[in-house]
Amino acid sequence: MSILQLKSEVYTAIRAHGEETYPHECCGALLGTHDESGWRVVDSVKAGNTRTDSAHNRYQIAPIELVRIQRAAREKGLEIAGFYHSHPDHPAQWSRTDFAEAHWLGCSYVITAVAKGKASVTNSFLLAGTTEEDKRFEQETIQVEASGELEDVQEVTSIKDQK
Amino acid sequence: MTIYIPTPLRTYAGGKDAIEIGAATVSEALNSLTNSYPELRKHLFTSEGKVRAFVNLYLNDEDVRYLPEKENSQVSGKDTLSIIPSIAGGTF
Numbered sequence: 634m635s636i637l638q639l640k641s642e643v644y645t646a647i648r649a650h651g652e653e654t655y656p657h658e659c660c661g662a663l664l665g666t667h668d669e670s671g672w673r674v675v676d677s678v679k680a681g682n683t684r685t686d687s688a689h690n691r692y693q694i695a696p697i698e699l700v701r702i703q704r705a706a707r708e709k710g711l712e713i714a715g716f717y718h719s720h721p722d723h724p725a726q727w728s729r730t731d732f733a734e735a736h737w738l739g740c741s742y743v744i745t746a747v748a749k750g751k752a753s754v755t756n757s758f759l760l761a762g763t764t765e766e767d768k769r770f771e772q773e774t775i776q777v778e779a780s781g782e783l784e785d786v787q788e789v790t791s792i793k794d795q796k
Numbered sequence: 797m798t799i800y801i802p803t804p805l806r807t808y809a810g811g812k813d814a815i816e817i818g819a820a821t822v823s824e825a826l827n828s829l830t831n832s833y834p835e836l837r838k839h840l841f842t843s844e845g846k847v848r849a850f851v852n853l854y855l856n857d858e859d860v861r862y863l864p865e866k867e868n869s870q871v872s873g874k875d876t877l878s879i880i881p882s883i884a885g886g887t888f
């Protein structure tokens with residue numbers, strides 16, 4: 634299983650975003666760097682959900698917003714490492730729609746289940762494969778990276794305990 | 797012009813995130829790009845040679861699909877072309 638490293642601020646922010654937009658789906662991009670062990674995400678960018686017709690069970694990020702996110706990431710020396718969205722009152726598992734609409738091979742798709750307004754499980758799925766034809770989602774281990782202080786380490790432990 | 801390559805396609809573009817290309821139109825730029833990096837072709841185009849439905853092309857801040865001349869739109873040195881696969885999903 635590959636590992637997705639998330640800075641604790643990012644982990645907190647994407648889960649809070651899901652609570653904020655509940656009962657609608659939230660979505661956004663994850664920015665970071667890549668090395669042999671996988672993605673290390675240091676920043677996240679909130680995006681608007683353009684599926685206002687069905688925002689409780691669908692999300693879509695406007696391409697122009699992605700263009701701007703990609704440009705901004707590049708200026709900071711970061712890459713788009715993946716995307717996140719929420720599943721209001723649904724498990725944190727990828728759906729058929731998520732799979733059909735996933736095209737960023739090698740990137741991480743992070744899903745947070747938001748139950749009755751409260752963020753519960755957060756899972757990450759790597760879009761593995763090399764083409765549209767052989768793509769597949771592989772669950773990843775999320776490693777929340779503390780900023781080095783003791784209280785943050787404890788916070789990470791408590792996050793693990795909740796799972 | 798500068799073509800911005802999205803994360804998933806960089807392995808097929810020599811690891812680069814941006815590529816400088818001299819071209820007069822969007823389609824010329826894409827041709828020149830895929831001539832230099834042939835592996836990109838199947839990721840950008842269908843077997844009939846059309847841009848794949850989930851691949852968005854933005855000339856500066858404009859969706860090429862909605863430009864009057866689409867892929868025949870003229871480009872110059874300062875223009876940027878962003879290749880952006882779409883992002884969407886849902887709960888079921």
Ligand SMILES: [Zn+2]
Nearest residue numbers: 731885886887
């Ligand atoms: Zn989903």
